[in-house]
Amino acid sequence: MxxxxxxxxxxxxxxxxxxxxxxxxxxxxxxxxxxxxxxxxxxxxxxxxxxxxxxxxxxxxxxxxxxxxxxxxxxxxxxxxxxxxxxxxxxxxxxxxxxxxxxxxxxxxxxxxxxxxxxQRSAVKNQSLTYLGMAKAVRPAAQELNYNGSRTQKFSCSKPMEEQFRRMSLNLLRPKEETLSKHSILGPNGLYGQWQPPKTNIQVQYPSNIDLTPIEFPSLQQPIENKLPGKSDHSNSETEASSTESTVTIGNFENSQKCHVDEPCPMISFEESETIPNITRQPSPPPVLLQVQDLVPAISPQVTEGDCRIDNPSTDGLVTSESPLQLHIATTMMESFMKLAKSNTDRNLETCGVLAGSLKNRKFYVTALIIPKQESTSDSCQTTNEEEIFDVQDKKSLFPLGWIHTHPTQSCFMSSIDLHTHYSYQIMLPESVAIVMAPRDSSRKHGIFRLTTPGGMSVIRQCQKRGFHPHVEPPDGGPLYNTCTDVYMNPNLNFDVIDLR
CATH class of the missing domain: 1.20.58.80 (Phosphotransferase system, lactose/cellobiose-type IIA subunit)
Structure with missing residues (x-):
């Protein structure tokens, strides 16, 4: 571990x-x-x-x-x-x-x-390459040309143009060679080409009579009519087509860069086709890491909820010893519990249940939801016959994995009574969680919590108070409990409901 x-x-x-x-x-x-x-x-x-x-x-x-x-x-x-x-x-x-x-x-x-x-070596190397690429992009292209100082010696290129472009575009989408050649200041052939004089068949005609009368510009409120070129003007059409092609190429290149940086480029073609697509059935979705929005409890300002996240497992499947093992819960378990608790919830009474399950390949799975006999009020719930719960767990060889209860009239948080209740569960098994269901909370309907170790556990162990009461801050300055984000919602996990009421 x-x-x-x-x-x-x-x-x-x-x-x-x-x-x-x-x-x-x-x-x-x-x-x-x-x-x-x-x-x-x-x-x-x-x-x-x-x-x-x-x-x-x-x-x-x-x-x-x-x-x-x-x-x-x-x-x-x-x-x-x-x-x-x-x-x-x-x-x-x-x-x-x-x-x-x-x-x-x-x-x-x-x-x-x-x-x-x-x-670390790979990170340093990548950082160096990124820095070199940025430096190359900032430097003007003329600095790549070396001059030895003699008049008889010529300029020599230290790096080919392709190498310069590769370094300058480490994180950018490379444009086509055709586009690059069209807009290069060195011409279509780059450094290896030769200067070509203007074509002789293109003539420039100047007006014979120069009109010096001032030009009257049209009013901004009047529409300006654009005169389209005629078909007879063949040379001008070719010139405008070439200009338009260049403009479109630049626009496509810029759009491709923006698409590459901001969002993934679409790979779906919307061409019409008469063929019927083959329907392939996808396998069952894998367990999804539960993401719970943080919420600071209203009655406990000193509590801030962090993450009790496990570290990424190594190649041998070993994780951080101080962190709990993964806990998998069926995606429909909380919904099923709320259906069982509906009659109490409608009367503003809390309902509680016990989570139990199995262990396999260093992962806990909640496979049983036990509803014990209980006494409830609008802000508390207590089991009355715990021996029945232990009998069910022993007969089915289940681990105690926590508990779940409702807050029919309050928001989603852990009260002082809840903290003391969960303390006994977390003593039994460090991976135990407390699930709070708050149907009237507009910001969050449920939360999965665990006492911090050693901060929250030590505070509750030393606290001798009962009922609703404030708690002191842990010695390390951290929160009393955390919102767990290492719990996986597993769509393929089955569970049994055992109602002992």
Missing amino acids: MPSSGKINIAATAQRLDVDNRIPLRYYYRIADNILKQADIFRAEKNIIDLYVMLLRFSGLVSETVPSHRDYRASLQSQKIYLKKKLLNALNELEELKPAVMQKINELNRRYTYQSNSL
């Missing part, structure tokens, strides 16, 4: 989870089970680095966090024995994996260093 700097840092991936005595001890047991479940999946996928990280997290949780809980001594002895047995197995597997993991990490770090150096 890659740290923010790009290189793999195992120590940063297995940080200790601080204990919070407000959370029941059974929640920490469930966290341990979820970590072991992820380890089993990574072991089956032969992902030794993520497996190593999960075992480290489990070891720290069982040996440091759980024994620090105030209810640990009063817990069942069978649970303690079970955890100690799992801890010994994890420690033994860590020792076995350590040589292979260290070798893999060193290999990936060397590869990352090599790729970074290559990208």
Whole structure:
């Protein structure tokens, strides 16, 4: 797993989870089970680095966090024995994996260093080429001609005209050679041509009688009649046609440059054709990265929403360890939830649901929407029987991936109660998200949020207040929570609706 700097840092991936005595001890047991479940999946996928990280997290949780809980001594002895047995197995597997993991990490770090150096060299080279091209474009063309100072020596061209033009037009669309030759100040043949005198068949006739009477210009309000050339004037027609052709060529060249720079040129021909086009069915669209418009909560001025975006995966599919794994949600899930919540929404009552899913190839997929028994008001919602939720997750072997709830009378934001509620979900799994549905918000109908780490998580962990209340700013000066833009809306993902009400 890659740290923010790009290189793999195992120590940063297995940080200790601080204990919070407000959370029941059974929640920490469930966290341990979820970590072991992820380890089993990574072991089956032969992902030794993520497996190593999960075992480290489990070891720290069982040996440091759980024994620090105030209810640990009063817990069942069978649970303690079970955890100690799992801890010994994890420690033994860590020792076995350590040589292979260290070798893999060193290999990936060397590869990352090599790729970074290559990208830097390429960037410097491209920057130099761009600078040279700009310098060539600014310099007058006469500076390309060298004169040695002797009268007997002639001017010599240091670079051919094609080379000069190539450097001057690195980012521009190159015109046709015909167009370039027509408008070159050196003539159609460029530097290699010879000067041609004017043709003798073209004669210039001057008027014999010069009229010195002043010229009367027509009024601006009167229309000016343009006299078209007749067909008999063959030479003048050819001259005007040549001029018109040149003008059209220049216009096409300028339009092509503008089209190339501002917008892509159209490649579709609108010629009429009697043939019937072949209809090709396109495959299903891929998952789309969800883009959520930022919105500052009205009741929390100190909160500004940023991005909790994951880094681009490397060639081995490893991403930043501090960032969560990808989370995929079905495109129709939020719409289905709003249909289930319609009766409460019409009465200005909140509705909540639980998100659960699976893990495959380092991606979480929301495959179940659980609607638990709940008590609702116009600005709060609370589940009443969490054991039913845990039973469903255990029977289907699902991970807790967050929750979703409505704001029927408010805007799209995370209230102080929402932050405390989501804190327990994010303790269970760092990838958990909170989805807020606000049908009456004109600027944004929904938002997907996550507490910042460690800023927002530390503030909520130390906060002992209840109900609606303001929170202090995190020590790092950042926001309490972020709008997640690493969530993918997957049109091919199916999910089950489990209504426990």
